[in-house]
Amino acid sequence: MRVFFELCPKCKDRFVERVIEDFQEYVAGTCPKCGGKMKFVLSGRKRVNNTTYKIVINKIDYMKRWRDKCVKIIMKIGEIDKKEAVKRMKTKNSVIFEGDLFHTYLNLRLLDKISSLIEYTVIPDFPYGRVMTMMCPDCGGDADCKIVNIGNGLYESGFYCEKCCDWIVYNVFSQFEVDETYFYLEASIEEADVAIKEMILENIENVCDKKIEHEKIILRDNARNLEIILSIMESYNITYRIEPSYPYKIPKWNSDYYGGKMDG
Numbered sequence: 547m548r549v550f551f552e553l554c555p556k557c558k559d560r561f562v563e564r565v566i567e568d569f570q571e572y573v574a575g576t577c578p579k580c581g582g583k584m585k586f587v588l589s590g591r592k593r594v595n596n597t598t599y600k601i602v603i604n605k606i607d608y609m610k611r612w613r614d615k616c617v618k619i620i621m622k623i624g625e626i627d628k629k630e631a632v633k634r635m636k637t638k639n640s641v642i643f644e645g646d647l648f649h650t651y652l653n654l655r656l657l658d659k660i661s662s663l664i665e666y667t668v669i670p671d672f673p674y675g676r677v678m679t680m681m682c683p684d685c686g687g688d689a690d691c692k693i694v695n696i697g698n699g700l701y702e703s704g705f706y707c708e709k710c711c712d713w714i715v716y717n718v719f720s721q722f723e724v725d726e727t728y729f730y731l732e733a734s735i736e737e738a739d740v741a742i743k744e745m746i747l748e749n750i751e752n753v754c755d756k757k758i759e760h761e762k763i764i765l766r767d768n769a770r771n772l773e774i775i776l777s778i779m780e781s782y783n784i785t786y787r788i789e790p791s792y793p794y795k796i797p798k799w800n801s802d803y804y805g806g807k808m809d810g
Contacts, residue, residue: 548726549593551651551674552584555688561587561648563594585690588651590674591754599650599672601643601657605665606635616660623653642666651676680714682707689714693724722794725769728754733779733786736761742782749774769794 552562554577562575562584575584601623606616620631624642634640643653650668654676657664680689689705696702701724704716735743746763750756753775755766765772769792779786781799 549590549674550586551588551594553587553651554580554582555585556580556582558652561594561651565593585677587677588674589677592673594647596646597670598644598646600641600669601650601653602667602669603634603640603642603664604638604667607663612660612663616663619656619660623656647674680705682710682714684712685709722769727790728766728768729772729792730789731765731772731775731786732763732788733784734762735784738782738784742778742784746775746778749778773797 548566550564550566552564552575553560557577557579559579562578564575574586576582577584603620616635617628617631620626620635620642621628624631624634626634634642643650645653650672654668654672657666677691681687682689685707687707687709689707691704692706693701693703694706696718699721701719701721702713702716703719703724705714706712706716707714735746738746743761747758750763750765753765753767753771757764765775772788773794773796776786776788776792776796777799778784780796
């Protein structure tokens with residue numbers, strides 16, 4: 547499961563939160579206010595809650611020629627006057643904003659305009675991936691992130707200008723590489739050799755959701771992050787259960803290829 551947040555580029559007044567199992571199924575929604583096409587701007591694994599975020603300035607390059615631009619952005623983010631903005635810019639670890647997810651996102655977009663001049667921290671860590679845009683070199687409009695099924699298990703993914711109906715930049719990926727389906731994997735490693743247990747435990751560190759109880763492991767993640775675990779289990783005849791059915795070929799375990807440390 548992934549949570550997607552859409553924003554109307556015209557109204558910019560709210561997020562529309564959508565829960566989608568597979569990104570390939572995503573189709574942009576319609577703004578409930580103006581009827582325009584929404585834009586996908588954030589994604590993650592958590593639904594929105596009442597978390598309050600802080601944006602803290604760690605360091606700012608106080609170059610004279612960029613001073614006015616920085617001051618104006620800090621004034622807008624903090625809703626403060628010029629004197630207070632300059633004070634916070636000169637004070638290390640000063641808080642320039644506190645607020646909800648929606649307004650934190652809008653203010654991070656403002657900070658993008660001076661990203662080469664400022665270092666900042668979001669507290670707590672911002673748990674969502676922001677979708678970046680590119681400017682179309684032909685029309686000057688925004689080119690949005692897009693994934694298109696081109697058949698034979700392949701997908702084009704990149705930045706696409708809707709106005710010009712053309713890709714700005716893209717790559718071709720297999721379905722495996724873009725599949726965000728979450729699989730539930732359960733297995734007992736009680737009777738496995740010590741070296742195999744160590745290898746499995748070492749390779750589940752990057753799995754999104756994991757639970758280990760009495761040498762029983764329960765994992766939940768996409769195919770890319772479970773492939774190594776499945777490869778080890780298949781190669782060493784460890785019985786497991788996975789749901790939904792795993793649609794991809796499981797490669798034979800190769801410790802040299804995967805960077806493993808298996809002996810023998």
